[in-house]
Amino acid sequence: MPEKPLAGLKILVTRPRDQAVLLAQRIEQAGGIPLRFPLLEIAPVQDAGTLHEQVSRLAQFNLAVFVSPNAVKYGIAAIRAEGDIPCPPQNIVIEPSDRGRADGRQLPQSAGFAGNVSLPPALRIATVGQGSAKVLHQLGIANVIAPTERFDSEGLLALPEMQNIAGWRVIIFRGDGGREFLGDALKARGAAVEYAVCYQRSKPQWDARALLEAAPDAITVTSSEALVYLWQMLGDAQGDRLCGIPLFVPHKRIAELARQQGWLRVQLTDAGDDGLLSALVAWGSEDRGLRTDS
Incomplete structure (x- = not known):
């Protein structure tokens, strides 16, 4: 070669x-x-009120799924911005940013900002791809449920950890207009699913x-x-x-x-x-x- x-x-x-x-x-x-x-082009959601309300209830969920590296980036940013989740903290070190939001609160633009973020210790974390899993590991989250062969929703759903989830509450961090397949499949298995839209896509001219x-x-x-x-x-x-x-x-x-x-x-x-x-x-x-x- x-x-x-x-x-x-x-x-x-x-x-x-x-x-x-x-x-x-x-x-x-x-x-x-x-x-x-x-x-x-990828950017934070303009009106993040619903997102932050969901993040404030993070301790109520059994599983959080990040569907892409962008979902990790902007989802973790929203979690850090909330800052007062009522649960014992699991600390992640990320870089600083001061991205502003339309409602006046600070929403960091990047998931690599200095400081700690609180995650409920019992919350399971999952993702569909190795790129997202790598970012989560870099943020200090060691136990990530992720496929090792097929890197998509179907691959995640095939894992043993995703089979017996009846009664679970699941929050899926994603962009606007994402696929419904994963959420629909989890609902069919008896889980209650919420979508947390944490970033938006637009088409450059x-x-x-x-x-x-x-x-x-x-x-x-x-x-x-x-x-x-x-x-x-x-x-x-x-x-x-x-x-x-x-x-x-x-x-x-x-x-x-x-x-x-x-x-x-x-x-x-x-x-x-x-x-x-x-x-x-x-x-x-x-x-x-x-x-x-x-």
């Missing part, structure tokens, strides 16, 4: 800005040229011509919502100009949607930055070999 397997290759990175940093750096280390083109002029050699997309927006932005005519470019996605659900849209070279990768980079490197090495042979 060449030392710089992505040398000269332009890779479109479509994650939200904050989440794209590490992947872009690793692409550069492999010799590639990361083109940052965030398809979603991009001109499709900027993407076409960038002429990426490969594209990475890590959510179905981002893929839908990408195609909407391009339109069928311009989408047809890009559909032959390798598209790297980390989940079967995204891959199926991509094929339905008409993408011809969909590459299903393992989860996380490691999975994306490994697939990109393998493709880059193969592509370089083909170019050399020709």
Whole structure:
């Protein structure tokens, strides 16, 4: 394998800005040229009154589920901002921030702010992916229920810890407009479920011509919502100009949607930055070999 397997290759990175940093750096280390083109913007909810009311009752729940790294980031921020949850504290060290809220209370923008956060000691913590689990571990939460093979709601629901939950009260931290599948499945098993909407997504205004002029050699997309927006932005005519470019996605659900849209070279990768980079490197090495042979 060449030392710089992505040398000269332009890779479109479509994650939200904050989440794209590490992947872009690793692409550069492999010799590639990361083109940052965030398809979603993430921000705290504007009116967090309901969220903070739910957080104030955190001790009443048996299980808290964080569905994504953003759910961890903004959910933990809300928990820290509440600050007076009536339960013995389990301390987590995070970084400081002074993000303001529409109702005048302080809602930290990032889950890496200095200080302690109180969690009920009996509260079980779960998440659907290894990226979210890693963030929770970094925040000092040792016992996280998370799948080790299939990194989605279905994978979490298959775990032994999630079977006998009749009578449990479950709070699911998520963004606005998230999937209902996990909550519906938990309700079917007898749990009482509340959704805690802790962040909101919006679509940045991009001109499709900027993407076409960038002429990426490969594209990475890590959510179905981002893929839908990408195609909407391009339109069928311009989408047809890009559909032959390798598209790297980390989940079967995204891959199926991509094929339905008409993408011809969909590459299903393992989860996380490691999975994306490994697939990109393998493709880059193969592509370089083909170019050399020709």
